[in-house]
Amino acid sequence: MVTTGRSGMQPLGTTTDVAAAHGLTVAQVRMLVKCGKLPVCFRAGNRMRFDMELLASWQPPAPEPPRRRMRRDKNGHWLLSDERIGRMSTRGWCYMIQSEHGGPVKIGKADDVGERLRGLQMSTPYRLVVRAKFRGGGQTEARLHRQFRKWRLHGEWFNDEAKDLRVLLERGV
16 A cells, blocks of 8 residues: 655555565565665654655565585585585584494584484494594584595495594594
C-alpha cells in the first residue's frame, strides 16, 4: 500500500511494497535495511516507510556466487576447498588417536580431546591413546588431512606409514 508522506508530495511504501517491487522477501528487505544497503525514509516503532520514487532506480545487490565447499581428489576422496578452510574455526584441538599397538591413525578435531577419546573407545575393542594434539581445531585438521591424503584409508583414518606422520606421532602430546 503506497501512501503519501507528510508533505503530501512523497510516495511512501511499506516493507511489503518494496519486497514486491524488487522481487525480494520481506525478510530480505529487513536484512538489507539492517546492513545499511537499503535507505529507509523514516521509522515509526517497528514499522518502516520507504521513499518509493527514490527506490524506483535502486537495484538490490547481486547475490554472491555459490561457494564450492568440497571437492574430490584424483583418488575420489573428499577434500575441503581452500575457500572453506579460510573460514574454519581455529578454536579447539586437533588430535591424532591410534591404538596402543600401532595401526591406523585418526586425525580429528574436538573441544575436549579426552571426551572424544572416551567416545571413540566405546566403538573399538582395542585400547586407544592420544598420540598428539595441537591447538587449531578445524584449520589444523584440514591442513593435516590435505598433507596426508595419500595415506587416507577411510574418512579421518590414515595409514601410519607416512614418514611425516610418524614424526608427528613421535613428538607426542
